[in-house]
Amino acid sequence: WDEPIIFELSQPGRRGIAVPEPGAPKVELPDSVRRASKPALPELSQLHVLRHYLRLSQENLGVDLNIDVGQGTCTMKYSPKVNDTFMADIADLHPEQPVESAQGVLEIYHTLERMLAEISGMARVSLQPGSGSAAIYANIAMIRAYHEANGEGHRDQVITTMFSHPSNAACAKTAGYEIITLMPDAEGLPDIEALRAAVGPRTAALMITNPEDTGIFNPRIAEFVELVHSVGGLACYDQANANGILGITRAADAGFDLGHFNLHKTFSTPHACGGPAAGACGVSEKLIPFLPGPVVDFDGSGYVLTTPEKSIGKIRPGLGVTPNIVRAYAWIMSLGAEGLRTVAETAVLNNNYLMHKILQIPGASAPWDKRRVEQVRYSWQELSEETGVHSEEIGVRAADFGVHYWTSHHPYVVPEPFTLEPTESYSKEDLDEYAAILAHVADEARRDPAFVKGAPYNSTVHKIDMTPLDDPKQWAPTWRAYVRKHLS
Amino acid sequence: WDEPIIFELSQPGRRGIAVPEPGAPKVELPDSVRRASKPALPELSQLHVLRHYLRLSQENLGVDLNIDVGQGTCTMKYSPKVNDTFMADIADLHPEQPVESAQGVLEIYHTLERMLAEISGMARVSLQPGSGSAAIYANIAMIRAYHEANGEGHRDQVITTMFSHPSNAACAKTAGYEIITLMPDAEGLPDIEALRAAVGPRTAALMITNPEDTGIFNPRIAEFVELVHSVGGLACYDQANANGILGITRAADAGFDLGHFNLHKTFSTPHACGGPAAGACGVSEKLIPFLPGPVVDFDGSGYVLTTPEKSIGKIRPGLGVTPNIVRAYAWIMSLGAEGLRTVAETAVLNNNYLMHKILQIPGASAPWDKRRVEQVRYSWQELSEETGVHSEEIGVRAADFGVHYWTSHHPYVVPEPFTLEPTESYSKEDLDEYAAILAHVADEARRDPAFVKGAPYNSTVHKIDMTPLDDPKQWAPTWRAYVRKHLS
Amino acid sequence: MTHPYIPNAEPGVRARMLAEIGVDSVEEFYADIPAGLRLARPLDLPAPFTAEQDLVRHMRGLFAKNVEALSFLGHGTYPHYVPAVCDEVNTRSEFLTAYAGEPYEDHGRFQSLFEYVSQMGELLEMDVVNVPTYDGYQAAGTAIRMACRYTGRGKVLVTSAINRDKLSKLRDFLSHDTEIELAPVKDNGEFGDVEIDDSYAAIYLETPNLYGVVETRGRELAELAHAHGALLVVGTDPISLGVLAPPAAYGADIACGDIQSLGMHQSYGGGHAGYIATQDHEPLVAEFPSRLFGIAPTAVEGEYGFGDVYYDRTSFAHREEGKEWVGTAAALWGITAGVYLALMGPEGMRELGETILARTRYAMDALGSIVKHAGAIHFREFAIEVPDAAGLLAGLRERGIFGGVQLDERTVLVCVTERHSIADIDRLAAAIKEIL
Amino acid sequence: MTHPYIPNAEPGVRARMLAEIGVDSVEEFYADIPAGLRLARPLDLPAPFTAEQDLVRHMRGLFAKNVEALSFLGHGTYPHYVPAVCDEVNTRSEFLTAYAGEPYEDHGRFQSLFEYVSQMGELLEMDVVNVPTYDGYQAAGTAIRMACRYTGRGKVLVTSAINRDKLSKLRDFLSHDTEIELAPVKDNGEFGDVEIDDSYAAIYLETPNLYGVVETRGRELAELAHAHGALLVVGTDPISLGVLAPPAAYGADIACGDIQSLGMHQSYGGGHAGYIATQDHEPLVAEFPSRLFGIAPTAVEGEYGFGDVYYDRTSFAHREEGKEWVGTAAALWGITAGVYLALMGPEGMRELGETILARTRYAMDALGSIVKHAGAIHFREFAIEVPDAAGLLAGLRERGIFGGVQLDERTVLVCVTERHSIADIDRLAAAIKEIL
Incomplete structure (x- = not known):
């Protein structure tokens, strides 16, 4: 399809849906609040709106359509279709309807909390955050509230690591903290000596992922936690990469005070083009009073909402992103303890198998010769030096074969990076095919670098010139801006 | 996607879904009934089954995706998505559950019957048939039962016309009738003189469409009916092409005794790759006793099922294809009388507009210079004689542009035919685009006939060699046959 | 607007x-x-609900008048579990709204249906399976007609352990030129002892039959038919074939039936589609009226194209000179059944069959002495005999149970599938005990 | 297995x-x-429902414990009608299960979101709209922070006619470095008379506000803010903008709010997404933390490509040196809102607004003297004052009605949308009359 922008499909007078007549006298508005001219929204019949968006959907990939192992750290696993069918059952529930009329959904919240508490070893879990980053921010807010409650409001530094998600640094910064970032040591692990140097009376918390996006499990993680504890700081675990360690090791076991899961990564809720997602903040006993409120309690006869004593308050509308709470609950209930462990083991097996395949491709490497858990940040450095083709370009060419990969977050500490995380959802044949595609493209890069640099050849659109997007005179973040700058 | 046959994706031991344990003692079967070896069904995980079928779905067109005006006589109109949402509401209803527990669905049957009776002018309507052809067969069965009840079981001829759907002839033949087919006269209409010659004491019925697939309304239709009546035969109306005359003229107005609608054509139910569909048989008073049973009656307090006195009996499981009954009901209820008339008028406008466009393409013609109602059977005869390119080949090439057309039923009375029926659902821009594509392909045919004959170039698959499909030694109607004949 | x-x-x-x-x-x-x-004049129709939300509210109001209950209703329409993936695939716009495109633009439809017939072929151990016809009734009618045309004969011996509605359909479809003779039912619920001669086109057997009884003498009947130049036509629900022998295994010439069990909702009778299958025997293949899809080579080596096998048989090709007729029937349910079988695989079909066999037997045991044909093997259904069938069913309805389909004044047909838990069955048994 | x-x-x-x-x-x-x-040890989790059908039965059992009723609950989550096409699009596997592909393989996502922001831009008469953030709470927090960064100031005057939970979020998000001062509410429910000085970064106004009151002094407040070098930030629900003037029309610098009304179900709070919009003023654009998608040319003349506008602002590009943070938020609801707006078009939005205005007024008239702020213009919500709010709501609940959200011991917030028929409103009024 060569699908126009929807405004180009508009014809005056057409309508996609009808609205009921008021059935009551019309309200006349004063000029001060009345809209002066009608908005230039597109006008299309219903079939044409539908056709447009269906065609656009066909110009998108997703877990269901491709071998989606290339979005490392994002844990693109299968979201069971059956769990989507439950959405209709909650569609018309209002978050402020009386609790006695919402016992089913509250039971799901409560049980999911208990299950995630067991999986992480934490005492309680808030399911309110709207995403992983929102959970990180909520954790930081609890850290601040905790220190303030203890008269330690002066703690103004947060320590994180380069291979943790940028939101750990960015959220803490937004909350007013100074950020100290630990760089990897020669082993690819966060440098414990750097941590030793960083901790002190100003330390509010350590925000750390393990395994980090390299896929390497930090065996000294308990020491990291202890170091932070030794100066009165809190240790906060970004469990974005938990998929490979479910049932194997738990946040509490390493001494963490709090942490979060991404339900849309580890617990299978669909990624939805980038949300809605859901985050879950788990805390140890001492942080319970600070949890976002309300939380769901069982009072012996039914589920009730209570707000912890020193709660950081409500952080979003409703109790959480209920559609994803329901899906995550259903997913765990379809697997159980043994199933979760099989998930973890198979994800790790898949990752190591894929690594075995990728490392057979000349020019590909996985910096640091270590075991990997859930994912690997690879490098095309050797290939790139040989051919001049960059990792981004190889990724674009791979898209011609119906797959793709994500390089990594900036900055590229691993040069020419690409990050693969196969999860438990893909078959051996999928992994073989994926590796074969990358091997093919690497070979092309060697034989004809210009060809690879010219990709894509088999995509919805051709090579995009991104430069206007950074030029205020040319950028067009809406159609009206585009019309103004480029069409008039 | 270059999607393998699903058997090729199989790996032993995989499963797409789990089944509950019995929870009761296992039943041991004797050898006489026990399956000896397990069926060679494919074994895939759930994601892989899903991915396979989603990819196949993307290799299919449908009303929602393309400008589907090319399946003339099929009335490919928009099936509103909202009507699909009602399917969940009836999914778990059993056709033999007590009538008092099915009052909602029975009300829908009853009201739809009343509405279709009003639209056709008939006295009663059975919604039981599973398709248009099944409705034709039911009509024939009623015709036979009627004549037999009147002691006229000797009537053994059914008269139909060449431009009526082949099922009129084929169903009547299956029911044991001799078929007399009226050919078009110089005007493109069924030859009334031929009818005059055909009718007689052996005439059971006339089965006729109007407008026929040519799109020409037969203004002498009442005379046709009268001629048949004059010899004691029944007149049966195939209203497959009713979309252009809703609210304009009715079956009863021309004197028809019975007839049928295709709910999946005129009344918007989706075509579903070729069914499930639904047919509706409308009859005049005298044929009511012969209707398929049961029918839905209102007894003053509720809806009940009754079987007409001389019913031809039950012709399928349940009361009918309820999903489509519900959709057709909802569609009419969303339009009302005025809406239906606008449907008809707009369909006719669209058809005449498209004809105006098509006839501007050199080499295209519409045999018989007459007004058209709902569709037109066009001809590429001129283009074909000039270039040697056949209509089928032009259609295949058009598929490269994301549209297609159907030629016509065999035999090709109109040479090098193609049949377009734009319905009310498509926009002027759609029709312009469609005509432009055909004009482009016609131009290609003139410039480079071999190129057009070599099509497709932009399809899921390349040019297919159909010859093995007619050779018993080579044909492979299942994978097991293919493996046996071609892979071993 | x-x-x-x-x-x-x-x-x-x-x-x-x-x-x-x-x-x-x-x-x-x-x-x-x-x-x-x-x-x-304008048509006299109800005032429309132009606003979609008003239509939805109206429709939901109607649906609220329907009542669901714990249901043991079967009798041709079965409450099997429908996997979510089946609905996901058959609600895809591309499948739902397509019709009759060519193999180029509708490759997906051709391949999906080819895969459906191919999986059915494995389950049935037969090489030729049709693109679905309307339902199992039509499939049985056409299968018998195929046998008549193939043998050139006009008489058929039909099991009387058959759904009365299906028999009605067979009479409507066949009786103007085909004599239907009913075979007796034995005390154990199986097909009775019969004789035929060379005027018979076919014996039509069902297994499991009306009473849920699995027929054990298929081979014997095949031999009887073949000895007289007739065919054995067997109606069977493919959902049983993970555990039960397919008709081909005991010599059936044509298999037929309904596929509603394979991933279709009951939908008040809207989930039906019919299959017909034979071996790859050209004269018999020639008698199919339905479309048959097959693999065909393309201009690219190794690529699969699809098309119609032996199209000349059809009424599309030759109007009344074709075999019966072909038209829109129930293709989407064929695609769906293919998805279902691919999800289940051989082991899933076997496990499902075992679960249904075991739960059926459990229910028969739980209901005890009122069960008819207790000595026979049952799959999914069994009959019970009570003094007042209507009264029993009314009593069960008051207790929130649809207890079964009434076959006559004293007989009720009870259906148990994998969706009925042991607790559901116990609840039925307790309620019946309470009423009787 | x-x-x-x-x-x-x-x-x-x-x-x-x-x-x-x-x-x-x-x-x-x-x-x-x-x-x-x-x-x-193994994790201590409930025994799983491995068979999909068992899971479904378990889940339906839980959902059966929820109760629906005729609901007049609003307060930030609204029961607007969701067109079927919205659900059709956002349940497409391709959109639902995709994440963060590049503009080549996920062109559809980029274009759909570009079209969403573009339609919002038309509705808001602003040139820059973000790819959605989590919800209206976050949008307000970030919009205020943008104003603070832009002005380099740390104080903001916030309407007190604001949802208490949203205010809680603002405090959590802002208060460590931003002083929140609450503006009074006038007797008519509008933003009170206020003064500011040059230390204020922004005035934050909502319209319709907590009480459903449409603020009439937007221009005055914009002028007040601008006179002191501050910005006017306006929170508004875009569903009102078919009839109400967009904030840009009276001089607002930043608009923000929630888009749940535009095609998302309530889903117990799961349908929220936040928008933030400004004019195309580079220093203000620089303060967006969210992704912004824009058109970019491709190697083929006239073809539209897409990409990130001004990516350098983000934490993806520069970690803690970026503006706030960016991550997964609520993209699918943005796509859905785009579908909604495309279905409605300008006339649909106008008609919808008129219907809501008229029905809100009808409900206020029907409830009579208990209505607060009766003289103001209301959109979709209004407050009533009764002796015992909890008692009234309990009484309504007994009558199958969720009467509204309790704001304090005497105040209930009642919500009326296009989904409430006149008969629904009459039923509420009659029930209240009966109770009081």
Whole structure:
């Protein structure tokens, strides 16, 4: 399809849906609040709106359509279709309807909390955050509230690591903290000596992922936690990469005070083009009073909402992103303890198998010769030096074969990076095919670098010139801006 | 996607879904009934089954995706998505559950019957048939039962016309009738003189469409009916092409005794790759006793099922294809009388507009210079004689542009035919685009006939060699046959 | 407002189109319709719900008048579990709204249906399976007609352990030129002892039959039929074939039945589709009226194309000279059944069959002495005999249970599938005990 | 049985993969996890429902414990009608299961979101709209922070006619470095008379506000803010903008709010997404933390490509040096809102607004003297004052009605949308009359 922008499909007078007549006298508005001219929204019949968006959907990939192992750290696993069918059952529930009329959904919240508490070893879990980053921010807010409650409001530094998600640094910064970032040591692990140097009376918390996006499990993680504890700081675990360690090791076991899961990564809720997602903040006993409120309690006869004593308050509308709470609950209930462990083991097996395949491709490497858990940040450095083709370009060419990969977050500490995380959802044949595609493209890069640099050849659109997007005179973040700058 | 046959994706031991344990003692079967070896069904995980079928779905067109005006006589109109949402509401209803527990669905049957009776002018309507052809067969069965009840079981001829759907002839033949087919006269209409010659004491019925697939309304239709009546035969109306005359003229107005609608054509139910569909048989008073049973009656307090006195009996499981009954009901209820008339008028406008466009393409013609109602059977005869390119080949090439057309039923009375029926659902821009594509392909045919004959170039698959499909030694109607004949 | 479903009803567009054609009004297109045939008034229809939300509210109000209950209703329409993936695939716009495109633009439809028939072929151990016809009734009618045409004979021996509605359909479809003779039912619920001669085209057997009884003498009947130049036609629900022998295994020539069990909702009778299968024997293949899809080579080596096998058989090709007729039937349910079988695989079908066998037997044991044919093997259904069938069912209804389908004044047919838990069955048994 | 979600758990495949890697067991991959950190027991979780049908039955049992009623609950989550096409699009696998592909393989996502922001831009008369953030709470917090960064100031005057939960969020998000001062509410429910000085970064106004009151002094407040070098930030629900003037029309610098009304179900709070909009003023654009999608040319003349506008602002590009943070938020609801707006078009939005205005007024008239702020213009919500709010709501609940959200002991917030028929409103009024 060569699908126009929807405004180009508009014809005056057409309508996609009808609205009921008021059935009551019309309200006349004063000029001060009345809209002066009608908005230039597109006008299309219903079939044409539908056709447009269906065609656009066909110009998108997703877990269901491709071998989606290339979005490392994002844990693109299968979201069971059956769990989507439950959405209709909650569609018309209002978050402020009386609790006695919402016992089913509250039971799901409560049980999911208990299950995630067991999986992480934490005492309680808030399911309110709207995403992983929102959970990180909520954790930081609890850290601040905790220190303030203890008269330690002066703690103004947060320590994180380069291979943790940028939101750990960015959220803490937004909350007013100074950020100290630990760089990897020669082993690819966060440098414990750097941590030793960083901790002190100003330390509010350590925000750390393990395994980090390299896929390497930090065996000294308990020491990291202890170091932070030794100066009165809190240790906060970004469990974005938990998929490979479910049932194997738990946040509490390493001494963490709090942490979060991404339900849309580890617990299978669909990624939805980038949300809605859901985050879950788990805390140890001492942080319970600070949890976002309300939380769901069982009072012996039914589920009730209570707000912890020193709660950081409500952080979003409703109790959480209920559609994803329901899906995550259903997913765990379809697997159980043994199933979760099989998930973890198979994800790790898949990752190591894929690594075995990728490392057979000349020019590909996985910096640091270590075991990997859930994912690997690879490098095309050797290939790139040989051919001049960059990792981004190889990724674009791979898209011609119906797959793709994500390089990594900036900055590229691993040069020419690409990050693969196969999860438990893909078959051996999928992994073989994926590796074969990358091997093919690497070979092309060697034989004809210009060809690879010219990709894509088999995509919805051709090579995009991104430069206007950074030029205020040319950028067009809406159609009206585009019309103004480029069409008039 | 270059999607393998699903058997090729199989790996032993995989499963797409789990089944509950019995929870009761296992039943041991004797050898006489026990399956000896397990069926060679494919074994895939759930994601892989899903991915396979989603990819196949993307290799299919449908009303929602393309400008589907090319399946003339099929009335490919928009099936509103909202009507699909009602399917969940009836999914778990059993056709033999007590009538008092099915009052909602029975009300829908009853009201739809009343509405279709009003639209056709008939006295009663059975919604039981599973398709248009099944409705034709039911009509024939009623015709036979009627004549037999009147002691006229000797009537053994059914008269139909060449431009009526082949099922009129084929169903009547299956029911044991001799078929007399009226050919078009110089005007493109069924030859009334031929009818005059055909009718007689052996005439059971006339089965006729109007407008026929040519799109020409037969203004002498009442005379046709009268001629048949004059010899004691029944007149049966195939209203497959009713979309252009809703609210304009009715079956009863021309004197028809019975007839049928295709709910999946005129009344918007989706075509579903070729069914499930639904047919509706409308009859005049005298044929009511012969209707398929049961029918839905209102007894003053509720809806009940009754079987007409001389019913031809039950012709399928349940009361009918309820999903489509519900959709057709909802569609009419969303339009009302005025809406239906606008449907008809707009369909006719669209058809005449498209004809105006098509006839501007050199080499295209519409045999018989007459007004058209709902569709037109066009001809590429001129283009074909000039270039040697056949209509089928032009259609295949058009598929490269994301549209297609159907030629016509065999035999090709109109040479090098193609049949377009734009319905009310498509926009002027759609029709312009469609005509432009055909004009482009016609131009290609003139410039480079071999190129057009070599099509497709932009399809899921390349040019297919159909010859093995007619050779018993080579044909492979299942994978097991293919493996046996071609892979071993 | 321009109706959302009719873009060119917008007056401006309408006027431009009329101008381009060169006519003044839409009325001119109808000039061929004589005044006497014109409807001079608006149709008398209910006021429409133009706003989608109003329509939805109206419809939900209607649906609220339907009542669901714990249901043991079967008798041809079965409450098997429908996997979510089946619905996901058959609600895809591309499948739901497509019709009859060519193998190029509708490759997906051809391949999906080919995969459906191929999986059915494995389950049935037969090489030829049709693109679905309407339902199991039609499949049985056509299968018998195929046997008549193939043998050139006009008489068929039909099991009387058959759904009364299906028999009604067979009579309507066959009786003008085919004599239907009913075979007796033995005390154990199986097909009775019969004799045939060389005037018979076929024996039509069902297994599991009306009473859920699994017929054990298939081979014997096949031999009887074949000894007289007749065919054995067997109606069977493919959902049983993970555990039960397919008809081909005991010599059946044609298998047929309904596939509603394979991933279709009951939908008040809307989930039916019929299959017909034979071996790859050209004269018998020639008798199929349905479309058959097969693999065909393309211009690219190794690529699969698809097309119609032996199209010349059909009424599409030769109108009344074709075999019966072909038209829109139930293709989407075929695609869905293919998805179902691919999800289940061989082990899933076996486990499902075992679960149903075990739960059926559990229910028969739980209901005890009222069960008829208790000595036979049952799959999914069994009959019970009570003094007052209608009274029992009414009593169960009061207890929130649809207890079964009433076959006659004293007989009720009870259906148990994998969706009925042991607790559900216990609840039925307790309620029946309470009432009787 | 191999679990349907874990293909490589099948023992044969697992063994082959291990062999190919050259290790003996999966355990070896965990060798880096010290024994002291290993969980020595299985997780203590409920027994799973491995069979999909058992899971479904369990879930339906839970959902059956929820109760629906005729609901007048609003307060930030609204029961607007969701067109079927919205659900059709946002349940498409391609959109639902995609994440963060590049503009080549996920062109559809980029274009759909570009079209969403573009339609919002038309509605808001602003040139820059973000790819959605979590919800209206976050949008307000970030919009205020943008104003603070832009002005370099740390104080903001916030309407007190604001949802208490949203205010809680603002405090959590802002208060460590931003002083929140609350503006009074006038007797008519509008923003009170206020003064500011040059230390204020922004005035934050909402319209319709907590009480459903449409603020009439937007221009005055914009002028007040601008006179002191501050910005006017306006929170508004875009569903009102078919009839109400957009904030840009009276001088607002930043608009923000929630888009749940535009095609998302309530979903117990799961349908929220936040928008932030400004004019195309580079220093203000620089303060957006969210992604902004824009058109970019491709190698083919006239073809539209898409990409990130001004990516350098973000935490993806520069971690803590970016503006706030960006991550997964609520993209699918943005796509859905785009579908909604495209279905409605300008006339649909106008008609919808008129219907809501009229029905709100009808409800206020029907409830009579208990209505607060009766003289103000209301959109969709209004407050009533009664002696015992909890008692009234309990009484209504007994009558099958969720009467509204309790704001304090005497105040209830009542919500009326286009989904409430006149009969629904009459039913509420009659029930209240009966109780009071």
